[in-house]
Amino acid sequence: MKKRVLSFLTAAVMTTAMILSGCSGSQTAATTAAPAATETKAETTEAAKTEAATTTAAPAEKKEIVVGFSQVGAESDWRTANTESMKSTFTEANGYKLIFDDAQQKQENQLKAVRNFIQQDVDYIVIAPVTETGWDTVLQEAKDAGIPVIIVDRMINVSDDSLYTAWVGSNFLQEGYDAVAWLDDYLKKNNKADSDINIVTLQGTIGSSAQIGRTNGVEEKMKDHPKWKMLERQTGEFTQAKGQEVMESFLKTYKDINVVIAENDNMAFGAIDAIKAAGKTCGPKGDIIIISFDAVSAAFDSMIAGDMNVSVECNPLHGPRVAEIIQKLEKGEKVDKIAYVKEGVFPADTAAAEKPKRQY
Amino acid sequence: MNKGKAFIKRLTGYRLFLPLFCLVLVLFSNLIKTPGFFEVTIKNGVLYGYIIDVINRASDLVILAVGMTLVVAASGGTDISVGAVMSVAGAVCCFILSGGQQSVNEFVNPYILGVLAAILAGILCGCFNGFLVAKLKIQPMVATLILFTAGRGIAQLITKGQITYIRVESYKMLGSSIPGIPIPTPVFVALIVVLLTYVLLKKTTLGLYIQTVGINAKASKLMGIKSAMIIFLSYVFCGLCAGISGLVASSRIYSADANNIGLNLELDAILAVALGGNSLAGGKFSLLGSVIGAYTIQALSTTLYAMGVSPDQIPVYKAIVVVVIVALQSTELKRMVSKLQTNVKSGKKVA
Incomplete structure (x- = not known):
């Protein structure tokens, strides 16, 4: 009898945990976003100071550019190619440090990731958003922390355009x-x-x-x-x-x-x-x-x-275009709000020749 | 005159009359705008026509509806994980046949192995659901919500998040047609599932047990029926049906598309049960009613395509038809109508 009660309890706990994490996450993220905003602001500066003093002191001398990238997930070939493009562009050899986060199709994971990036005081935040809406609060936090945000792929819908620096994607x-x-x-x-x-x-x-x-x-x-x-x-x-x-x-x-x-x-x-x-x-x-x-x-x-x-x-290869924008910003130049990637047209007669060159 | 009236009364009194009537109504509404709706020709040795499309495309849903009917009847709840289980079954099958590669032009493992593994995966998912509902007494919708959310994730894990293609002619046969046979294969699969289930329920006491448990699980337990076992088995059977349906859906597109196989089909399956005149509270059920319901849903989709309704308006038309069909079968509405009739009659007498 005891065993049965125990097994029931464990199963019940597991199910509720799974359901909670599966469904109600986005709501909590939205409601807790507002109070968290003020908290993190105060924290970021401090956290950034201590972190800069301890761990990132050495790379800071080399002027490595730290980029935080929050990706939707890995639902298709296209997405995988998009991720690969970012990873191969922002390498240490190119003078970058990429912090990659896979949101597994959930916006609340992305909000968490962006807040983490702010806490780590990255130089640039790149987001491939899961959804169009719900970005105002977290982007305001990034703006207050003085971190430029570049949106890739899907467009976002925010009340204030200045919340993001640029958008890179397909036309x-x-x-x-x-x-x-x-x-x-x-x-x-x-x-x-x-x-x-x-x-x-x-x-x-x-x-x-x-x-x-x-x-x-x-x-x-x-x-x-x-x-x-x-x-x-x-x-x-x-x-x-x-x-x-x-x-x-x-x-x-x-x-x-x-x-x-x-x-x-x-x-x-x-x-x-x-x-x-x-x-x-x-x-x-x-x-x-x-x-x-x-x-x-x-x-x-x-x-x-x-x-x-x-x-x-x-074209999912957004990496080079994003890097271009970052380099411009580093030099203090102005960048266009909307940047399209170059896209080709591939007719059947060129297919056999093009296929081996394709990355996705 | 009296004979005719009696005939009509007997006909309308027949349990499947209303579901059948609705199906026929939906189909015949096409004659207004698409006179050629019932035309059937032969193309490439296979029957070809709108009506064939309806029967062919509805097969996945028919198989699901069979399993769903038993779950609804036995437990008074629904299995909302069937769509996700379909995608798991498709993913398992393609994973085994491709040996983990993304696209293959010949089977890496024997076909039968993939099919058996997919069906086994469906049964296992059904066992999991059945265990939660029958043994742990968790509400069916909550219990099956787990696989509803996790199922596609599992399928993604198996396919590594990519669409796995099996470009082999014999793999496509289950979803299209076998050379030399003019009727699309999914129709046969659906027919076999329905017939076997029908025979199983009629020739054994299983059908009676399921109804008894659905009407009152406690009373049937006192009578000596293992009600938990019956509920468990109904979920296992539903998982099996989802597995078979997933195989057909995967074969249609000769690939495992974890995101899209069986997407939103669990809702259609529940709707099919309801359109078939079954009570979602469990108990008495009609297998054939659900099957007719499934065909009605597909007939409606095909009809809307054939009529060229613009895509953003399709959900509205579907909703209207569903509301009308469900309302037609509501006993409460019948009571209201008959009350109105008697009122009118007695009113006349008084006057």
Whole structure:
């Protein structure tokens, strides 16, 4: 009997602990943020002094730049490449010391990490935010401590722009423009510039910045092409399974689809499967042109296999661009608030040559 | 005249009449905007058409709904971890077949090993849930919340956070079709699961036991039924179903996508049980009702796609249809309507 009671208790404690850590964390982080702000301010200066006196005294002479980087997690190839880019840029050989923190998809972990960075008195804080909102308090703390904050990848939504120094990321609107420009070029090369073109779009998760930017970019530039017709847009939620399901439906509704625009590679893979199952062909030698975004490594495989026509890159290699900004700030120069990374367009005929050069 | 009335009364009195009626209603609403909805042709040796899409795509959900029905019936609670368990099963299968690599073009280990391991993973998850609910008497939603949150994390750990691709034709067959057979494989899988479960419940006393335990666990214990064991088994069975469903979902995309396999499907599975006219409080249940509910949900999605409803409005339409279907089956509403009718009748007499 005793044993049973004991086992029940341990299990109960474990479950509550797991649930608490899983669900209620963000709330506590938000509510405790305000009082913590005043506390940490007083503490940081002291902590920084003592720490500078003891541990970081030696590196300080070498003028090593300490960068704290809070990453979302490791949910995809893209994210891993993003992390690698940071790690390979901010090396000791380049004169940096990188403190890396993996937030495991939770904003409260990121808030904790940023506060730790402030306590350690790092020179720069780099954040790849999990969510857009909820950053005001912690960024104010960083600002009060005099630490510049650089946001990468997703944009944040704060009441005061001066809370962060710069943002580095992809220009999704430009990616949309690039896709249209490529299609225009491709059609001209294949002497189809004057024929009617029917397009369907597999959109990303509605409301995500990638979906909004890419949809608007394509829509804006399509106005220059009166012969192109957007038959329908439907969300595939950025997943292969949904992309396939929606494409199956498109193929039954419209008999003459010429172009499929998939707002990420995974949905394009699903669409390709659906097209093949419907007895049609796609790719450079097929009936339907597939335009995709992201250019992950599996997309290159698909292009080499002759299924996909083009993938517009969403570059995760933010490290060098962030380093550039930091170097400018070190020299006391002004930096642009918004810095886009360079992104390429990779058509199928270059895929085989490009693949070995890709880092993600 | 009387005969016809009696027939209609018998028909509407039939338990599955309302769920079936709703399914048919959803399907036939397509005739307004998509006249070709029921057209079926053969493409690449496989049946092709909207209606085939509905039956094919609903298979994952049907399998889940079967397991969910038993859990609901026996314990009066729901298993909200099934979506996460699907992703665990998919991850285990792909991990074994790929030998830990990120993308393979041939099996590293035999196919059957991956399948068995995935099903075993599903059963183990079910055992864990069942133990918490049946033995430790933790509320079902709280107990299954653990795997709901932790499950995808486990799957991520197994796949090392990456999408694992198995680019082998025979791996795709479970989710698409076997050459020479015109019906998509998931349809068969769903059919087999439903039939076996149906036979198991009807030919053994298990179905009766589950109902008894669901209606009153204490009374059934006094009668000599091991109610804790029955509840435990229902969760194990639900885990098994989630494992099978995860295999099908993984085979459809020939990869293990830990973030997205079975995402939000646990809610659809619960909804399928409810749409099938089952009480979520446990007790009496109808397996076929849940199956019909699952097909109704998929019919609704496919219908909205076919009608070209814009993506930001889809949830609204879905909500409206679900509210209407659930309200149609509510006994309280029926009582209100009949009360109204008698009031009107008696009012007439007085006048």
